[in-house]
Amino acid sequence: MTDATQQRTAPATEVIPPRRTVLGWAAFAFLAVSQLIAVRLSPPDRDMGHLQKIMYVHVPAAWSSLIAVVVVAATSSVLYLWKREEKYDLLAASAAEVGVVLMSLTIILGSIWGRPTWGTWWAWDARLTSMAVLLLIFIGYLALRAATDDEDRRARWSAAVAILGAINAYVVYMSVRWWRTLHQIQSSPATVDPAYVIGLRLNAIAFLLLMIYFVSERYRTARLERATERALEDQALSRRGGGEGGGGGK
Amino acid sequence: MCGHDILRESAAIRSVVALSGQGAGIYDDLTVSENVVFAMRMSGLAVDPAQLRSVIDEVGLGAERDERARHLSAGMRRRIVLAQIRLRPLRLLLLDEPYTSFDDEGVAYVNGVIRSMRERGGSAVIVTHDADRVREVADRTLRLDSGLIDGAEPPGTDALPGRPPHLRLTSHA
Amino acid sequence: MPDVVWRRELGRVLAVARKDLAIERRSKATLNAVIFFAALTLLLFGFALGADTSAMRDAAAGVLWLTVLFSGVLVFNRSYQLELEAQSLESLLLYPGERRAIFLGKLLANLAIVFVVEVVTVPAAGILYQVPFWPHLIPLIGVLLLGSIGFVGLGTFYAAIASRVRSREVLLPLLLFPMLVPVLIAAVEATTAILAGDPMGNSGAWVRLLAAFDAIFLVAAFFAFEYVIGD
Numbered sequence: 277m278t279d280a281t282q283q284r285t286a287p288a289t290e291v292i293p294p295r296r297t298v299l300g301w302a303a304f305a306f307l308a309v310s311q312l313i314a315v316r317l318s319p320p321d322r323d324m325g326h327l328q329k330i331m332y333v334h335v336p337a338a339w340s341s342l343i344a345v346v347v348v349a350a351t352s353s354v355l356y357l358w359k360r361e362e363k364y365d366l367l368a369a370s371a372a373e374v375g376v377v378l379m380s381l382t383i384i385l386g387s388i389w390g391r392p393t394w395g396t397w398w399a400w401d402a403r404l405t406s407m408a409v410l411l412l413i414f415i416g417y418l419a420l421r422a423a424t425d426d427e428d429r430r431a432r433w434s435a436a437v438a439i440l441g442a443i444n445a446y447v448v449y450m451s452v453r454w455w456r457t458l459h460q461i462q463s464s465p466a467t468v469d470p471a472y473v474i475g476l477r478l479n480a481i482a483f484l485l486l487m488i489y490f491v492s493e494r495y496r497t498a499r500l501e502r503a504t505e506r507a508l509e510d511q512a513l514s515r516r517g518g519g520e521g522g523g524g525g526k
Numbered sequence: 527m528c529g530h531d532i533l534r535e536s537a538a539i540r541s542v543v544a545l546s547g548q549g550a551g552i553y554d555d556l557t558v559s560e561n562v563v564f565a566m567r568m569s570g571l572a573v574d575p576a577q578l579r580s581v582i583d584e585v586g587l588g589a590e591r592d593e594r595a596r597h598l599s600a601g602m603r604r605r606i607v608l609a610q611i612r613l614r615p616l617r618l619l620l621l622d623e624p625y626t627s628f629d630d631e632g633v634a635y636v637n638g639v640i641r642s643m644r645e646r647g648g649s650a651v652i653v654t655h656d657a658d659r660v661r662e663v664a665d666r667t668l669r670l671d672s673g674l675i676d677g678a679e680p681p682g683t684d685a686l687p688g689r690p691p692h693l694r695l696t697s698h699a
Numbered sequence: 700m701p702d703v704v705w706r707r708e709l710g711r712v713l714a715v716a717r718k719d720l721a722i723e724r725r726s727k728a729t730l731n732a733v734i735f736f737a738a739l740t741l742l743l744f745g746f747a748l749g750a751d752t753s754a755m756r757d758a759a760a761g762v763l764w765l766t767v768l769f770s771g772v773l774v775f776n777r778s779y780q781l782e783l784e785a786q787s788l789e790s791l792l793l794y795p796g797e798r799r800a801i802f803l804g805k806l807l808a809n810l811a812i813v814f815v816v817e818v819v820t821v822p823a824a825g826i827l828y829q830v831p832f833w834p835h836l837i838p839l840i841g842v843l844l845l846g847s848i849g850f851v852g853l854g855t856f857y858a859a860i861a862s863r864v865r866s867r868e869v870l871l872p873l874l875l876f877p878m879l880v881p882v883l884i885a886a887v888e889a890t891t892a893i894l895a896g897d898p899m900g901n902s903g904a905w906v907r908l909l910a911a912f913d914a915i916f917l918v919a920a921f922f923a924f925e926y927v928i929g930d
Contacts, residue, residue, distance in 0.1 A: 357926055412877040419873055423864045429930075433860045436923040437874060440856075443919055444878055451881035451908060455888065458901070551787030553718065555725040560718075567714035568794040570707040594725070 285428050287506065288363040292499050296492050303485035310482040314475030327392055332475055334385040336483035338407065341378030342445070344371045344487050345414055350442035353435035362502065365431035368438055369421060370494035372414050374487060379411040402456045406449040413441040427502075550607045554596035558587050558606055561595060565610035577613070585609045585635060601627035611639060617648035625656045637663045708800050715804025720811060722781055729777045730812060737770035737820045741827050752829055759828040760890035764846070764883055766820055771813045771850060772872055775858035778805050783862065792929060802924040806855045813847050830894055838893045838902065845909040846886035849916060853878055856920035859927050878916075885909045 314332040348371035356364035386404045387397050398404075417437050424430035552561055562582065566573050582591055585605040595603055604627055611619065624636050640650045640663045654660050660667075723730060744762045748754050755762075782788045792798055821843070825832040832839055854875055861871035889905035892898075 409877050409880050412873075416870075416874045416877065419870060420860065420864065423866055423870060429863075432926045432929075436927050437857075437860070440853075440878065440916070440919055440923065443915065444881070447881050447912060447915070448877075451884045454904070454908075455884045458888065551785055551790030553722060553781070553785050553787065555722045556718065560721065564714055564718050565794075568711055568791070568796075570710060570796060 284360070285365070285431055286359075286361045288361065288366070288499055288502065290363075292503065293492065293496050295496065296489055299485070299492070300489045303482065303489045306485055307479070307482040310475070310478035314472075314479055318472050318475050327389060328472075330385055330389045331472070332479045334382055334389060335476060336479040337378050337385065338382040338403070339480055340483040340487040341375050341382055341407075342410075343484065344375035344378060344491060345410065345438075346442045346445050348491065349375060349414075349417075349438050353438040356431060356435045357439075362427075362431070363499070365427075365435065366498040366502065367491075367495050368435065369418075370498055371491050372417050372434075372438060373494055374490045376411060376414050376418065377490075378483075378487065379407055379414070383408055383411065400456065402449070402453040405456075406445075406452045409448045409452070410441070410445050413444065414438075417441065550604065552595050552603050552606050555594055557592045557594055558582060558598070558609075559591050561606050562609050562613065566613055569614045571614065581609050581612050584612070586631065599627070601629070601632060604628065605632065605635075608635060608639060616643065617646075619643055619648070619650040619652075621650060621652045621654075623654050623656075624652060625654060625659050633659050708797055711794070711796055711800040712803045712807070715801055716807040716811075719778060719781070719805060719808035723808070723812060729774055730815060733770050733773050733812075733816050734819050736773065737766050737816055738823055740766045740769055741820070741824055745827055755828045756830055759824060759830040760887045760894060762828065763821065763824045763890065764887050766824070767813070767817060767847070768850065768876070768879065768883065770816060770820070771847075772854060772875065774809055774812050774816075775851075775854040775875075776862045776867055776871055778809055778855065779858055779862035789930070798928055799921055799924050801928060802855065802859070802921060806852055809855050810847060810851045813851055814843075817843055817847065832894065835893050835896070838897075839890065842886055842889045842893060842902070842906065842909070845906060845913060846882055849882045849909065849913045850879060852913065852917045852920055856924060856927070859924065881912050882909065885912070 311332060315329055318329070349368045352364045352368035352371060355361075356368060383404060386401070386407075390399055390401070390404075391397050417434055420437060421430050421434050424433060553564070556564065559578065559582065562578060563573050566578075579588075579591075582588060585608050587602060587605050587609070590598060590602060595606065598606075604624075619640065621636075621640075625633050628636060637659070640652070643650055644663075650663075652660055652664070741762065744758075744766070745755065748758055748762075779788075782791060791801060821832055821839070824830065854871075857874045857878075858871055861867045861874060864870055885905040885908040889902045889909065892902040892905070
């Protein structure tokens with residue numbers, strides 16, 4: 277069986293991906309339109325009034341954060357461990373970062389929504405609470421990456437952390453939900469009225485596009501960073517040894 | 527390496543390689559015996575108490591058999607590693623400054639281990655600054671000077687002047 | 700896996716476990732400190748909760764498990780620390796066979812140590828928080844076992860990473876504790892139910908959750924260990 281740690285990571289040698297300017301403009305435009313449609317076309321909720329409109333950002337942010345983290349980051353991590361190509365590691369890290377931002381946004385908006393609704397800033401709602409746990413898992417992921425200098429170790433270790441974290445996402449949610457029903461704390465917001473579905477769906481797509489745009493820009497930056505680091509290393513080595521740098525092969 | 531592919535069959539390779547570096551993996555809180563037994567168990571070997579005693583005596587640690595490694599000198603700790611190497615069926619040794627902390631008797635033992643490895647068909651790659659001591663067991667010598675391999679000593683040497691150091695291990699009888 | 704190989708791997712697992720435990724027994728470095736820390740934590744929680752006996756009794760299961768988590772986490776980094784001090788990680792990795800045997804061996808050793816801590820902590824909590832644990836001993840031991848396996852399994856795994864990185868004292872809890880949320884919830888709920896005589900038969904569901912968690916993450920950590928332990 278392959279010795280997982282003897283393989284070095286294959287550096288990303290393909291061309292740096294281009295800026296996705298068109299995607300960016302399209303995503304923001306789509307978001308603006310979707311928000312407009314959602315806000316203007318949906319009537320004020322009978323209980324919550326205009327506060328309900330916060331759902332058009334809170335819910336899509338939640339969904340796209342989960343996709344960023346559980347789908348993109350975890351899958352990319354699996355691909356990294358399988359193929360040992362640097363680009364998968366960078367993609368996973370980019371997705372995790374964007375996911376952390378989106379999760380934070382989700383939680384803050386959820387809390388803001390909760391204050392007038394439940395009377396408190398935090399009511400241990402199952403979804404918000406489990407999202408907070410998932411957020412902490414991926415903050416740990418980022419902290420680990422920051423604390424590890426060796427790229428190979430950083431890639432392998434954070435991949436393992438991302439995969440285990442993603443596996444736990446559902447388990448955490450289920451246990452928090454059971455825990456809450458047992459203690460019968462205040463219930464979650466009711467399922468969405470059909471009148472709001474169109475607005476939600478449009479904004480969900482908009483946020484998905486935005487998430488993809490941010491992840492790809494972050495990925496591009498990461499690729500640029502690595503390429504620069506490598507160029508500097510090569511330069512330093514060649515200045516020392518006369519001829520190509522590089523150590524022994526085996 | 528040794529007939530196996532490094533990446534895919536590394537488990538097979540690991541049964542034939544040992545590394546003797548600075549710290550060399552001796553646990554301070556275990557006795558000499560326990561350290562050797564641990565190495566044997568980790569190598570999947572059955573522990574024969576008689577053989578264990580005799581090898582520990584051979585490396586000159588008979589009296590310290592039940593002493594914790596913490597109380598031993600650096601030279602004695604390296605002898606523990608020698609005992610471990612002696613008891614495992616290895617085919618390739620990678621030794622980093624193996625003569626450090628050894629008196630003449632210890633050096634003779636190290637060279638003895640290297641020779642018996644060769645007799646069994648194995649090899650040793652030794653990194654040392656001690657050219658005299660290694661001379662008697664070395665088939666080939668590569669001298670490293672400022673990052674380049676340039677020295678040559680009889681018999682056949684793989685001298686590659688001016689090229690960056692590149693180690694290629696090929697199997698030989 | 701053929702029988703001979705399986706037995707050899709088991710031998711390697713036990714060799715690592717015995718070595719870790721022998722070193723712990725001789726140096727007594729960790730165990731004493733962890734036990735005293737656990738006792739201290741119980742006291743501090745007591746002060747924090749106030750002198751109200753019924754509040755303490757209600758919170759007892761939660762305090763107990765938090766104490767186990769906070770003191771147990773001190774055990775895991777040390778398990779790799781001793782390899783770093785002996786500079787033996789490289790040699791350990793070079794022995795023939797599955798490197799995951801190292802994971803299982805350390806897991807067993809850490810589990811034994813955490814158990815010893817629990818044997819002291821549970822009665823202490825029972826006394827300090829006036830909770831009768833003795834009548835419910837068997838089911839309690841079951842919950843402790845299942846909860847500890849998940850805790851120690853993930854702890855041993857993440858410590859392989861955290862122990863080799865700067866700010867390891869902070870990084871291990873940061874990586875480990877969010878992952879343990881299901882264990883904490885399930886263990887505390889099950890323990891609370893058991894200590895109250897389990898009037899509603901809740902504990903079964905939580906115990907099953909613990910067992911499922913243990914199964915999932917022991918397998919996941921076992922497979923991931925190969926990628927994590929190397930250089």
